[in-house]
Amino acid sequence: MAAGSARYVRYILVGFFVLAALYYISNSGxxxxxxxxxxxxxxxxxxxxxxxxxxxxxxxxxxxxAPKENTTPVKSTKPNxxxxxxxxxxxxxxxxxxxxWNELSGIKEGPRVNATFVTLARNSDVWEIARSIRQVExxxxxxxxxxxxxxxxxPFDDTFKKVTSSLVSGKxxxxxxxxxxxxFPPHIDQDKAQKVREDMAQRKIIYGDSVSYRHMCxxxxxxxxxxxxxxxxDYYWRVEPSVELFCDVHYxxxxxxxxxxxxxxxxxxxxEYVETIxxxxxxxxxxxxxxxxxxEENNSMGFLSDDGGETYNHCHFWSNFEIGxxxxxxxxxxxxxxxxxxxxxxxxxxxWGDAPVHSIAAALLLKKEEIHFFNDIAYYHVPFTHCPTxxxxxxxxKCHCNPKDNFDWKGYSCTSKYFDVNGLAxxxxxxxxTD
Ligand SMILES: Nc1nc2c(ncn2[C@@H]2O[C@H](COP(=O)(O)OP(=O)(O)OP(=O)(O)O)[C@@H](O)[C@H]2O)c(=O)[nH]1
Ligand SMILES: [Mg+2]
Numbered sequence: 281m282a283a284g285s286a287r288y289v290r291y292i293l294v295g296f297f298v299l300a301a302l303y304y305i306s307n308s309g310x311x312x313x314x315x316x317x318x319x320x321x322x323x324x325x326x327x328x329x330x331x332x333x334x335x336x337x338x339x340x341x342x343x344x345x346a347p348k349e350n351t352t353p354v355k356s357t358k359p360n361x362x363x364x365x366x367x368x369x370x371x372x373x374x375x376x377x378x379x380x381w382n383e384l385s386g387i388k389e390g391p392r393v394n395a396t397f398v399t400l401a402r403n404s405d406v407w408e409i410a411r412s413i414r415q416v417e418x419x420x421x422x423x424x425x426x427x428x429x430x431x432x433x434x435p436f437d438d439t440f441k442k443v444t445s446s447l448v449s450g451k452x453x454x455x456x457x458x459x460x461x462x463x464f465p466p467h468i469d470q471d472k473a474q475k476v477r478e479d480m481a482q483r484k485i486i487y488g489d490s491v492s493y494r495h496m497c498x499x500x501x502x503x504x505x506x507x508x509x510x511x512x513x514d515y516y517w518r519v520e521p522s523v524e525l526f527c528d529v530h531y532x533x534x535x536x537x538x539x540x541x542x543x544x545x546x547x548x549x550x551x552e553y554v555e556t557i558x559x560x561x562x563x564x565x566x567x568x569x570x571x572x573x574x575x576e577e578n579n580s581m582g583f584l585s586d587d588g589g590e591t592y593n594h595c596h597f598w599s600n601f602e603i604g605x606x607x608x609x610x611x612x613x614x615x616x617x618x619x620x621x622x623x624x625x626x627x628x629x630x631x632w633g634d635a636p637v638h639s640i641a642a643a644l645l646l647k648k649e650e651i652h653f654f655n656d657i658a659y660y661h662v663p664f665t666h667c668p669t670x671x672x673x674x675x676x677x678k679c680h681c682n683p684k685d686n687f688d689w690k691g692y693s694c695t696s697k698y699f700d701v702n703g704l705a706x707x708x709x710x711x712x713x714t715d
Contacts (some may be wrong), residue, residue, distance in 0.1 A: 317393060317394055317514045317515070317538050318363060318364075318365075318367070318391050318392065318393055318394065318538075360389045360390075361387050361388060361389050361390060361391075361392065362391070362392055363391070363392060364391075365390060365391040366391070367390070367391050367535070367539065369390075370389055370390030370391060372390075372531035372532060372535060372536070373530050373531055374530075374531055376676045381530060384423070384528060384530070385423075386423065387423060387424075387425065388423040388424055388532070390532075390535075391535070392424065392425075392426070392532075392534075392535075393514065393515055393532065393534040393535050393537075393538045394512075394513055394514040394515065395426055395427075395513055395514065395515035395516065395517070395534040396426060396427040396428060396429050396450075396453075396510070396512075396513045396515075396516055396517075397416065397421070397426060397427070397428040397429070397448075397450075397516070397517045397518075397519050398428070398429045398430075398431065398504065398510065398516045398517070398518055398519070399412075399428065399429070399430050399431070399518070399519050399520065399521075400430075400431045400432070400496065400499070400500065400504065400520075401430060401431075401432060401440075401521060402432060402434070403432070403434070403436060403437045403439070403440045405521045406439060406440045406443050406444070407443075408521030408522040409444065409519075409520075409521040409522075410443050410444065410447060411521075411522060411524075412519050412520065412521055412522060412523045412524075413428070413444060413447040413448060413519070414447055415523070415524055415525045416519060416525055417447060417448065417449055418525075419525040419527065419528055419529050420525070420528075420529035420533075421448075421449055421450065422449050424449075424450075424532060425449045425450045426450045426517075426534070427448075427450040427451045427452070427453065427513075428444070428448045428450060428451075428452050428453070429452075429453045429454075429455065429507075429509045429510060429513075430444060430452065430453070430454050430455070431455045431456075431457055431504060431507060431509075432454075432455075432456060432457065433456070433457045433462040433492075433495070433499075434456070435456050436454045436456075440454075441454055453509045455507050455508065455509040457499065457503070457507065461499055461502075461503040461506075461507075462495045462499055463495065464628065465622065467623065467625065468625055468628050468629075469625075472629060473628040473629060476628070476629055476630065476631075477489045477490075477491070480555075480631065483555065485553070485555050485556065485631065486553070487631065488555075488556075488631055493631070494627055494628055494631060496634075497627060497631070497632060497633050497634045497637075498622070498627040498628075498634075500599065500634035500638075501618060501621075501622075501627070501632075501634040501637040501638065502618040502619075502622060505606045505609040505610055506610065510606060513606055514538075514605065514606055514607055515534050515537055515538065515603065515604065515605055515606060516602070516603070516604060516606055517533070517534070517602070517603045518599070518600065518601065518602040518603075518604075519601075520600045520601075520661060522661070522662065523600065523601070523659065523660060523661045524659065524660040525657065525658065525659060526658035526659070526660070526665075526667060526679045526680050526681035527656065527657070527658040527668065527674070527677035527678065527679035527680075527681070528677050528678050528679075529656070529657060530656075530677070533545075533603050533654060533657065534603065536652075537603055537604075537605065537652070540652070541649075541650065542605075542650055542651070542652040543604060543605040543608040543642070543646050543650040543651070544597075544602070544604045544605070544608070544638070544642040544646060544650065544651050544652070545602065545603045545604060545651065545652040545653070545654050546597035546598065546599075546601065546602065546639075546651075546652075546653060546654070547598075547601050547653070547654050547655075547657050547658075547659045547666040548597070548598040548601065548659065548661075548664050548666050548687060548688075548693070548695070549595060549596060549597050549598060549639075549693060549694040549695050549698060550595075550596070550598060550664065550687075550692055550693055550694055551593070551594040551595060551596075551692060551694065552594045552595075552596050552633065552635070552636050554594060556630060556631040556632065556633060557592075557594075557626070557630060557631075557632055557633070557636055558630060559624070559626055559630060560592065560621075560626055560630070560632055560636060560637075560640075561591065561592035563620070563621050563624040563626060564592070564621070564640055564644075565589070566620065566624070567616070567617055567620040567621065568589075568644070570620065571613075571616055571617075571620070574612075574613040574616060574617065574644075574645055575644055575645070576644065576645055576646055576647050578647045578648055578649075579643060579644050579645075579646070579647070579648065580642070580643035580644075580646075580648050580651060580698075580701060580702075581643065581644065582697075582700075582701040583595055583643050583694065583697060583698055583701045584639075584640060584643050584644075592640075593694075593697075594636075595639070595694035595697060595698075596633075596635045596636040596638075596639035596640070596694070597635065597638065597639045597642065597651075598635055598661070598664070599633075599634050599635040599638050599639070600635075600661045601657075601659050601661065602638070603654070608645075608646070611645075613645045614641055614645060617641050617645065618637070618641075621637065648701075648702055653695070653698060653704075655668055655669075655673075655707070656668060656673065656677060658674075658677070658679050658681050660681070660685075664687045665681055665682075665685040665686060665687055666686065666687060666688060667679065667681035667682065667683050667685055667686040668686075668707075669683070669686060669688065669689070669706075669707040669708070669709055669710050669713060670707050670708060670709055671683075673707075683713070684713075686713055688710070688713070689706075689710045689711075689713045689714045690713070690714060690715065691714070691715070696710075
C-alpha cells in the first residue's frame with residue numbers, strides 16, 4: 281500500500297516536471313539579447329503627470345495583445361513583433377528583390393525600436409493633424425504600431441484626444457509644456473524684443489510679429505526632447521499638421537536609423553530667409569570658438585558654408601519632417617550648443633527657426649555619415665514636395681505624388697549640395713527636374 285502511493289507521488293512529480301519544462305520552452309525569449317535601443321529598454325524614463333493614455337485596442341502593444349497562457353505546448357504563444365526579438369532574424373525589406381517586400385498587410389513581424397512619433401499642436405489643429413496621422417498610419421504605422429506623443433502649451437481638450445487616439449495604432453500620450461519652456465527667459469529685454477516684432481511686421485516678414493511662433497521655434501530647438509514623456513524614448517519622428525506621405529514605407533525607418541548609426545535625417549532642404557537670422561552665424565562661430573571639443577572633425581561644414589565657415593550659405597534641412605536620435609539631442613554637445621545660442625537671444629531679437637538651429641547642429645556636431653536623406657519617404661509640407669526621382673522607384677513604392685512637383689533638384693533646394701558634399705551619386709533623370 282505504502283509502495284503503491286509512493287509510485288503515484290512519483291508519477292505526479294514526473295508529470296509536473298514535464299509540464300513545467302514544456303511551459304518554459306513555449307515561453308522562452310530570444311537567445312541573443314536585443315540592444316538597449318530596441319524597445320525592451322522602454323520604461324527607464326520618467327512619466328509625466330500630464331500623461332494620458334489614449335487608445336488601447338488590439339495590436340497596439342505587444343503585452344496587451346499577447347495571447348493568454350496556453351497549456352498546449354505546440355508552438356510559441358508570444359507575438360512575433362515588438363520587444364525582445366533578435367533583429368538578425370528579421371531582415372528588413374529595403375528593395376523589391378528582398379523577401380517580404382510585398383508583405384504590406386497585417387502587423388509586421390520583427391523587433392521594434394524604442395521610438396515614437398511626436399507632434400506639437402494646438403487644439404485647433406485637430407483636423408489638420410488628423411489628416412497627417414491618417415497618411416502616416418496608412419503608409420507605415422498601421423503595420424508597426426509605434427506610439428505617438430502630442431505636446432501643447434495648453435491642456436489638450438477631449439475632442440483632440442478622442443480624434444487622435446482613434447487614428448493612431450500605437451499608444452497615444454498627451455503632455456502639457458511647462459511655462460519655463462514656453463516663455464521669455466529672464467535675460468531677454470522685452471522692449472527690445474517688441475520693437476523687433478513691430479519692425480518685422482512692417483517689413484512683412486512671415487511670422488515676424490508673432491510671439492507664439494518664437495516660443496514654438498525655441499521649444500522645438502531646445503525643449504521638446506526633454507519633456508518627461510519624451511524621456512521614455514530613444515528616437516523620434518516629427519509630424520506636423522497637414523503634411524502628406526505619398527509612397528508606401530516598406531521598412532522601419534526607426535530601425536534603419538538605429539542599425540545604421542544615423543542620428544538625424546531629412547527629406548527636404550532649402551535656403552533660410554536671411555531676414556530671420558542675420559546674426560545666427562555669428563552666434564554659431566562664437567560657440568565653435570568656445571567649444572571646439574564639440575565640433576566633429578568629419579563634419580558637414582561644406583553643406584553650410586561655401587567659404588570654409590567664414591559665412592553661412594543659409595542651407596538647412598526642413599525640420600517639419602525629422603527622424604532623429606533623442607539621445608543626441610540630449611547630449612552635452614547639443615545642450616551646450618542650444619544654451620549658447622539661447623543666451624545670445626536671437627529667438628526673440630530676430631526670429632531664428634528651429635530648422636536652421638537643428639541643421640547647423642547636425643552639420644557641425646555629427647559625422648557626415650550620421651545624417652541621412654530618406655529618398656524613399658515622399659513628403660509634402662506647404663509649399664514643397666519631395667517626390668523620389670525615377671519612374672521605377674515611384675512604381676515600386678506605389679507613390680501618388682506628381683514627379684513634376686519634386687523640389688530636390690530645383691534652384692532653391694540645397695539637396696544637390698548635400699549630395700555633392702557627401703560624394704553621393706544623384707538619381708538618374710535629376711537633370712530633367714532642375715526647373
Ligand atoms: N501648441 C502649440 N503649437 C503650435 C503653436 N504654434 C505652432 N505650433 C505647432 O508647431 C508646429 C510648427 O508650426 P507651423 O505653424 O506649422 O509653422 P511652419 O511650419 O513654420 O509654418 P506653416 O507654413 O504655417 O506650416 C506645428 O506642429 C504647429 O501645430 C502654438 O502656439 N501652440
Ligand atoms: Mg507647418
